Amino acid sequence: xxxxxxxxxxxxxxxxxxxxxxxxxxxxxxxxxxxxxxxxxxxxxxxxxxxxxxxxxxxxxxxxxxxxxxxxxxxxxxxxxxxxxxxxxxxxxxxxxxxxxxxxxxxxxxxxxxxxxxxxxxxxxxxxxxxxxxxxxxxxxxxxxxxxxxxxxxxxxxxxxxxxxxxxxxxxxxxxxxxxxxxxxxxxxxxxxxxxxxxxxxxxxxxxxxxxxxxxxxxxxxxxxxxxxxxxxxxxxxxxxxxxxxxxxxxxxxxxxx
Amino acid sequence: xxxxxxxxxxxxxxxxxxxxxxxxxxxxxxxxxxxxxxxxxxxxxxxxxxxxxxxxxxxxxxxxxxxxxxxxxxxxxxxxxxxxxxxxxxxxxxxxxxxxxxxxxxxxxxxxxxxxxxxxxxxxxxxxxxxxxxxxxxxxxxxxxxxxxxxxxxxxxxxxxxxxxxxxxxxxxxxxxxxxxxxxxxxxxxxxxxxxxxxxxxxxxxxxxxxxxxxxxxxxxxxxxxxxxxxxxxxxxxxxxxxxxxxxxxxxxxxxxxxxxxxxxxxxxxxxxxxxxxxxxxxxxxxxxxxxxxxxxxxxxxxxxxxxxxxxxxxxxxxxxxx
Numbered sequence: 001x002x003x004x005x006x007x008x009x010x011x012x013x014x015x016x017x018x019x020x021x022x023x024x025x026x027x028x029x030x031x032x033x034x035x036x037x038x039x040x041x042x043x044x045x046x047x048x049x050x051x052x053x054x055x056x057x058x059x060x061x062x063x064x065x066x067x068x069x070x071x072x073x074x075x076x077x078x079x080x081x082x083x084x085x086x087x088x089x090x091x092x093x094x095x096x097x098x099x100x101x102x103x104x105x106x107x108x109x110x111x112x113x114x115x116x117x118x119x120x121x122x123x124x125x126x127x128x129x130x131x132x133x134x135x136x137x138x139x140x141x142x143x144x145x146x147x148x149x150x151x152x153x154x155x156x157x158x159x160x161x162x163x164x165x166x167x168x169x170x171x172x173x174x175x176x177x178x179x180x181x182x183x184x185x186x187x188x189x190x191x192x193x194x195x196x197x198x199x200x201x202x203x204x205x206x207x208x209x210x211x212x213x214x215x216x217x218x219x220x221x222x223x224x225x226x227x228x229x230x231x232x233x234x235x236x237x238x239x240x241x242x243x244x245x246x247x248x249x250x251x252x253x254x255x256x257x258x
Numbered sequence: 259x260x261x262x263x264x265x266x267x268x269x270x271x272x273x274x275x276x277x278x279x280x281x282x283x284x285x286x287x288x289x290x291x292x293x294x295x296x297x298x299x300x301x302x303x304x305x306x307x308x309x310x311x312x313x314x315x316x317x318x319x320x321x322x323x324x325x326x327x328x329x330x331x332x333x334x335x336x337x338x339x340x341x342x343x344x345x346x347x348x349x350x351x352x353x354x355x356x357x358x359x360x361x362x363x364x365x366x367x368x369x370x371x372x373x374x375x376x377x378x379x380x381x382x383x384x385x386x387x388x389x390x391x392x393x394x395x396x397x398x399x400x401x402x403x404x405x406x407x408x409x410x411x412x413x414x415x416x417x418x419x420x421x422x423x424x425x426x427x428x429x430x431x432x433x434x435x436x437x438x439x440x441x442x443x444x445x446x447x448x449x450x451x452x453x454x455x456x457x458x459x460x461x462x463x464x465x466x467x468x469x470x471x472x473x474x475x476x477x478x479x480x481x482x483x484x485x486x487x488x489x490x491x492x493x494x495x496x497x498x499x500x501x502x503x504x505x506x507x508x509x510x511x512x513x514x515x516x517x518x519x520x521x522x523x524x525x526x527x528x529x530x531x532x533x534x535x536x537x538x539x540x541x542x543x544x545x546x547x548x549x550x551x552x553x554x555x556x557x558x559x560x561x562x563x564x565x566x567x568x569x570x571x572x573x574x575x576x577x578x579x580x581x
Contacts, residue, residue: 152267154267154269249450249454249496249501249503249504250454251451251452251454251455251457251458251503252451253458253459253462254454254458256458256462
């Protein structure tokens with residue numbers, strides 16, 4: 001599993017305040033905690049706090065001062081992405097583009113230039129798809145453009161789009177079916193990622209829903225997740241899922257932190 | 259017609275482990291030996307990097323094993339009765355890259371020699387040769403727990419490779435490895451899950467697994483070789499795919515295992531039609547070693563001078579790649 005730590009996001013009050021005050025401590029604290037918990041990427045999201053690339057760069061620099069873990073640049077604004085990527089010490093993950101050509105092409109161009117990885121959302125300008133077919137069509141367009149640019153599939157992440165269980169109950173099942181079909185898009189297959197917390201949005205049993213859905217997603221081929229990497233039960237369920245899918249070699253001490 | 263590119267791309271590199279310490283590094287070795295660092299499966303030089311070709315460790319035993327055939331003893335020479343002279347000959351004449359000392363003497367089922375005897379042997383060996391040293395306990399874990407700490411202390415600072423660390427004694431081995439600055443061999447009984455387990459346990463005991471070489475318990479050709487082969491291979495594939503607990507160099511104790519099996523030790527009157535023992539034995543050992551090179555072994559321990567020569571030649575031929 002590729003773990004993308006979600007916590008450095010101005011959607012969280014402490015991070016928002018830290019960015020407004022230019023106070024590095026909360027960002028660095030979360031960067032260290034998520035690194036220690038085993039994150040493979042640290043997502044950095046400026047959100048609506050500011051539209052200035054220099055604010056995003058400031059966030060990335062604070063994180064990189066305390067960890068070697070590569071950054072996931074969480075923005076759909078090209079102007080921010082173009083500047084922010086220059087500040088990354090290691091090839092980052094671009095999070096994210098849709099399959100709309102005007103967005104997809106520049107994203108791929110930037111990823112190619114920097115050897116970066118990229119998340120492609122299975123949606124277009126008309127919004128989130130409701131059917132499996134539309135998701136596969138969008139994902140196919142992204143994968144084809146990526147391959148045409150000569151980029152290796154191991155750096156492409158396709159996201160079938162998680163919708164809230166509470167409000168769109170029929171969608172979870174369609175996500176799983178789409179993930180299953182994404183695996184057929186290429187050989188070797190692309191990475192299949194999901195923004196997990198959306199599934200439990202506004203629901204009561206958030207952690208249980210996250211965990212249960214994640215295990216089902218693993219069985220459907222998902223191998224990358226944006227998550228609360230400090231949720232030990234969730235991470236343990238993922239590790240167990242990876243064993244059950246024969247992705248990792250079993251050892252009695254497999255849950256031991258290392 | 260376009261030819262499809264079938265090259266595999268792996269995402270991870272196998273750890274490199276350096277054995278031995280020069281004077282500048284706090285030891286007394288003339289040179290060190292580094293293994294590992296591969297980014298591809300064995301011998302696929304066209305596909306990735308193999309910065310360190312497999313190495314051959316000359317097997318030296320403190321007490322000559324009772325089953326060893328005269329043909330082997332004769333090939334090694336009268337030096338077989340002195341570990342120091344044997345080690346010198348293995349380096350100078352046989353061409354071993356380093357020495358693997360098997361401490362059979364302390365075995366309670368054999369001579370049951372005390373720990374200080376083993377420590378003296380190690381000290382003498384370190385003075386006699388200036389190549390890096392691998393030290394292998396007798397295998398009786400209770401006795402090893404007494405012997406290996408003394409041996410480790412005697413070789414302090416020499417950055418030896420010491421083992422075996424198993425599920426039962428890993429704490430002792432982790433402690434001596436840390437205290438005396440040695441590398442460790444993690445050993446599992448032909449079981450990939452336990453192999454991974456030991457690495458997790460060693461790490462949990464505070465020992466960096468970047469300083470560990472894995473041993474899957476070696477089987478000689480004809481005695482479960484195929485089982486061990488697949489474990490070597492699966493370990494390497496998992497390591498290259500990114501499992502950090504499996505991305506470790508591996509050692510095959512070929513000499514020790516080969517000179518126990520009837521094909522390598524039984525005379526031609528016992529095995530008619532199997533050719534002369536003096537030819538058959540080293541071939542059995544070299545063939546087993548060749549198999550383990552393909553499986554992914556980074557270190558091969560060998561006893562017979564002829565099989566050391568054959569194996570060294572095999573390595574140099576195979577590592578030439580497609581040039």
